[in-house]
Amino acid sequence: xxxxxxxxxxxxxxxxxxxxxxxxxxxxxxxxxxxxxxxxxxxxxxxxxxxxxxxxxxxxxxxxxxxxxxxxxxxxxxxxxxxxxxxxxxxxxxxxxxxxxxxxxxxxxxxxxxxxxxxxxxxxxxxxxxxxxxxxxxxxxxxxxxxxxxxxxxxxxxxxxxxxxxxxxxxxxxxxxxxxxxxxx
Amino acid sequence: xxxxxxxxxxxxxxxxxxxxxxxxxxxxxxxxxxxxxxxxxxxxxxxxxxxxxxxxxxxxxxxxxxxxxxxxxxxxxxxxxxxxxxxxxxxxxxxxxxxxxxxxxxxxxxxxxxxxxxxxxxxxxxxxxxxxxxxxxxxxxxxxxxxxxxxxxxxxxxxxxxxxxxxxxxxxxxxxxxxxxxxxxxxxxxxxxxxxxxxxxxx
Numbered sequence: 001x002x003x004x005x006x007x008x009x010x011x012x013x014x015x016x017x018x019x020x021x022x023x024x025x026x027x028x029x030x031x032x033x034x035x036x037x038x039x040x041x042x043x044x045x046x047x048x049x050x051x052x053x054x055x056x057x058x059x060x061x062x063x064x065x066x067x068x069x070x071x072x073x074x075x076x077x078x079x080x081x082x083x084x085x086x087x088x089x090x091x092x093x094x095x096x097x098x099x100x101x102x103x104x105x106x107x108x109x110x111x112x113x114x115x116x117x118x119x120x121x122x123x124x125x126x127x128x129x130x131x132x133x134x135x136x137x138x139x140x141x142x143x144x145x146x147x148x149x150x151x152x153x154x155x156x157x158x159x160x161x162x163x164x165x166x167x168x169x170x171x172x173x174x175x176x177x178x179x180x181x182x183x184x185x
Numbered sequence: 186x187x188x189x190x191x192x193x194x195x196x197x198x199x200x201x202x203x204x205x206x207x208x209x210x211x212x213x214x215x216x217x218x219x220x221x222x223x224x225x226x227x228x229x230x231x232x233x234x235x236x237x238x239x240x241x242x243x244x245x246x247x248x249x250x251x252x253x254x255x256x257x258x259x260x261x262x263x264x265x266x267x268x269x270x271x272x273x274x275x276x277x278x279x280x281x282x283x284x285x286x287x288x289x290x291x292x293x294x295x296x297x298x299x300x301x302x303x304x305x306x307x308x309x310x311x312x313x314x315x316x317x318x319x320x321x322x323x324x325x326x327x328x329x330x331x332x333x334x335x336x337x338x339x340x341x342x343x344x345x346x347x348x349x350x351x352x353x354x355x356x357x358x359x360x361x362x363x364x365x366x367x368x369x370x371x372x373x374x375x376x377x378x379x380x381x382x383x384x385x386x387x388x
Binding site (some may be wrong): 013014015016017018021022025029030033034037047050051052054055056058059060061062063064073076077080081084118119122123137140141142143144146164167168171172174175178183 | 262
């Protein structure tokens with residue numbers, strides 16, 4: 001995982017470092033790709049919007065080096081592209097995950113930004129975990145149906161009796177990382 | 186299972202209440218209502234739960250990621266290093282109108298911008314009540330077309346490239362149905378980026 005800040009990565013891109021661009025895209029790929037789905041758009045449209053946001057980001061890098069938060073910029077551009085897409089297609093979404101007014105506005109609301117910030121911080125926190133803890137946390141939160149503790153223990157090569165301790169240690173570690181990343185409870 | 190460790194609710198208990206909706210004992214519930222620390226821990230666990238299984242569907246397909254990652258190669262990071270802001274050198278709305286012609290009668294506006302050895306001519310005229318047609322040409326200051334077949338121009342609103350088009354071999358471009366508003370124009374040439382920072386299209 002690239003530990004450089006967004007600003008350092010942007011500057012490195014401008015200095016010709018292609019790896020910095022890769023790190024930037026990897027850091028925010030899920031955030032950007034998730035936004036069209038939250039607007040109820042289909043996968044093909046989400047792929048187009050994802051590419052379009054990053055194309056704009058690439059072309060604007062020289063100006064983005066001076067902004068405070070790249071994340072907020074990416075959210076704003078992605079939301080506007082979803083809004084314009086909806087205007088062009090004049091279609092109503094089949095499902096909208098966020099029940100709020102964002103689907104009729106071209107600027108993201110404070111609530112949406114807070115919601116997406118929380119999600120992104122959790123992603124970043126998980127990226128900072130050890131591979132073992134990452135595996136535990138992803139199983140705990142992202143698997144459907146929820147796997148039994150015996151299954152998780154089996155995957156990790158642990159006895160079912162000790163999985164509780166491992167689970168708590170990984171949860172505490174993630175909680176601490178989130179605190180360090182500025183997650184506001 | 187121990188539901189409290191020290192003065193706070195045990196991590197596992199909080200997790201199971203947030204993720205698995207497990208009922209809390211009355212004494213634990215009472216503590217949670219009064220303890221900011223435990224409420225905070227439970228809140229991030231609830232947020233992670235909301236993220237849930239969908240999180241795994243938010244990985245863009247490999248082919249799409251490849252296209253985005255290739256931008257740094259295909260479009261060239263080197264080009265980004267040469268970024269030039271074009272400056273206004275002529276605006277027909279600031280020029281004196283010919284004798285007998287009131288300025289309000291002229292509906293077409295012409296502007297010229299300069300950046301290094303390049304000149305950008307712009308012209309916009311209303312196409313209907315709300316929209317404009319914006320045409321332009323990029324050429325050398327000597328009036329020669331640029332030897333650049335890959336040039337593109339983008340109409341930008343607060344960082345978003347809302348429309349893009351390729352430059353013709355003579356450096357010409359056109360945007361139709363541009364609503365009134367404030368824009369930037371960005372020209373991506375093979376060896377540089379040029380920007381007109383602010384273009385207010387109002388009349």
